[in-house]
Amino acid sequence: MTADRRSLILIEDDLVLGESLVQRLTLEGIRTHWASSVKEGEALLRQHRPGLIVCDIRLPDGSGEELLTRLMPEIGGTPIIVVTAFGDVAQAVRLLRAGADDYVEKPFPAQLLIDKLAAFASWTPPSDPPVNGAGWSSPAMQTLNRQLQKLGAVETSVLLSGESGAGKEVAARRLHDLGPRAAAPFLGVNCSAIPTELFESQVFGHERGAFTGATERRAGLAEQAGAGTLFLDEVAELGPQSQAKLLRLLQERRFTRLGGHEELELRARIVAASNAELRKRVADGRFREDLYYRLAVVELSLPPLRERPEDLGQLAAHFLGHFATALGRDEPEISAAAFDALLAHHWPGNVRELRNRIERAMVLGEGARLEPADLFPEHRAREAPPLSLSDARDAAERQHIRQILARSGNRINEAAQMLGISRTTMWERMRRLGIKE
Numbered sequence: 001m002t003a004d005r006r007s008l009i010l011i012e013d014d015l016v017l018g019e020s021l022v023q024r025l026t027l028e029g030i031r032t033h034w035a036s037s038v039k040e041g042e043a044l045l046r047q048h049r050p051g052l053i054v055c056d057i058r059l060p061d062g063s064g065e066e067l068l069t070r071l072m073p074e075i076g077g078t079p080i081i082v083v084t085a086f087g088d089v090a091q092a093v094r095l096l097r098a099g100a101d102d103y104v105e106k107p108f109p110a111q112l113l114i115d116k117l118a119a120f121a122s123w124t125p126p127s128d129p130p131v132n133g134a135g136w137s138s139p140a141m142q143t144l145n146r147q148l149q150k151l152g153a154v155e156t157s158v159l160l161s162g163e164s165g166a167g168k169e170v171a172a173r174r175l176h177d178l179g180p181r182a183a184a185p186f187l188g189v190n191c192s193a194i195p196t197e198l199f200e201s202q203v204f205g206h207e208r209g210a211f212t213g214a215t216e217r218r219a220g221l222a223e224q225a226g227a228g229t230l231f232l233d234e235v236a237e238l239g240p241q242s243q244a245k246l247l248r249l250l251q252e253r254r255f256t257r258l259g260g261h262e263e264l265e266l267r268a269r270i271v272a273a274s275n276a277e278l279r280k281r282v283a284d285g286r287f288r289e290d291l292y293y294r295l296a297v298v299e300l301s302l303p304p305l306r307e308r309p310e311d312l313g314q315l316a317a318h319f320l321g322h323f324a325t326a327l328g329r330d331e332p333e334i335s336a337a338a339f340d341a342l343l344a345h346h347w348p349g350n351v352r353e354l355r356n357r358i359e360r361a362m363v364l365g366e367g368a369r370l371e372p373a374d375l376f377p378e379h380r381a382r383e384a385p386p387l388s389l390s391d392a393r394d395a396a397e398r399q400h401i402r403q404i405l406a407r408s409g410n411r412i413n414e415a416a417q418m419l420g421i422s423r424t425t426m427w428e429r430m431r432r433l434g435i436k437e
């Protein structure tokens with residue numbers, strides 16, 4: 001069976017989480033097969049060879065860990081991410097030793113899975129902007145674009161800094177696309193999503209038998225990237241051990257796979273990204289100064305979206321077009337009031353937040369025009385006038401009576417008895433509260 005690298009098997013019994021993940025992953029063009037029990041999961045694992053397996057550990061009919069261990073011979077080298085309860089690091093480490101490639105703690109956003117699938121399967125999420133830099137019309141971004149053009153042609157180390165979601169990865173990809181490395185792979189690794197013990201095996205790869213669970217030799221990202229680019233996102237999050245390993249890689253431009261002896265040459269360009277934390281960490285002694293200077297020969301900063309409102313129109317148009325295609329429907333327009341609301345917003349989550357707001361509005365709304373409430377539903381709740389005490393009491397009573405009626409199979413006598421009121425009072429309340437029989 002050949003692997004379908006743009007597909008994923010999700011074994012997760014939480015229906016709300018499962019549904020939202022399937023919806024989001026499908027929008028990204030990832031074929032997602034979803035099972036909610038060990039039994040269904042086993043059937044899927046025997047039928048498909050996906051790019052990534054994501055498996056919850058506690059399932060209604062057994063343990064995900066047992067399922068994965070049992071089917072390991074069939075699963076072969078397919079990367080596995082296990083879903084663990086928040087804070088259960090001991091369990092996560094045990095699973096990593098037993099052959100899982102990574103873990104995520106609940107709750108986690110769908111984007112985390114998209115990024116991991118992209119990293120493991122050397123695949124690029126489809127949301128990248130066209131090469132001409134969608135939404136980079138503001139003066140600040142045009143300057144940045146010119147700098148990226150110049151830097152694309154040379155080998156200098158570049159550190160991209162800026163708030164989360166501002167587009168650091170998009171800029172790194174542009175640096176790659178604009179230079180002589182464009183035809184080679186662009187591979188990203190999120191340093192904060194990888195536990196220290198896995199960083200080495202992810203980046204340098206491992207030989208067969210290097211540790212329990214290493215059933216096959218696997219090339220690391222430094223090797224897979226070839227003459228392309230290895231993008232280290234959230235580099236500030238690396239622990240001291242991984243920082244030392246990375247420094248060696250940058251200084252010597254050589255590395256060995258875990259458990260191996262053969263020295264391999266690093267041909268890829270390393271581009272790193274971080275939020276403002278990095279300098280602070282250097283000052284506090286939590287990030288090696290020598291590594292910082294190696295990574296940041298040139299430091300480019302991406303301004304937050306709130307500081308470049310000129311970009312909003314083009315970016316919004318880009319996402320409207322992207323999701324209209326993904327959802328197979330016409331592209332809605334943005335009303336003037338909605339556009340004013342976009343301009344007034346502070347954008348703490350930057351371009352990612354804009355993308356998510358447009359995606360949500362388009363998935364939930366059907367109209368040909370997006371209004372402020374579609375993009376900012378939280379304002380609707382804030383703007384609603386507060387309920388008076390008697391209205392709040394009526395609303396609670398209405399809800400409770402409806403519940404009891406449903407429980408009694410709509411038998412009024414029985415419901416009245418359960419509520420401890422007479423049949424006449426029950427009729428009177430139902431009439432006053434507008435509850436139909």
Ligand SMILES: Nc1ncnc2c1ncn2[C@@H]1O[C@H](COP(=O)(O)OP(=O)(O)OP(=O)(O)O)[C@@H](O)[C@H]1O
Nearest residue numbers: 127128129134135164165166167168169170351352
């Ligand atoms: N100019 C752009 N055109 C289209 N999409 C964009 C643009 N800038 C950012 N995005 C989208 O916004 C999201 C966040 O961008 P990106 O991952 O590059 O940000 P980041 O600064 O690297 O964030 P983080 O620090 O959280 O990793 C992505 O989905 C990306 O595709």
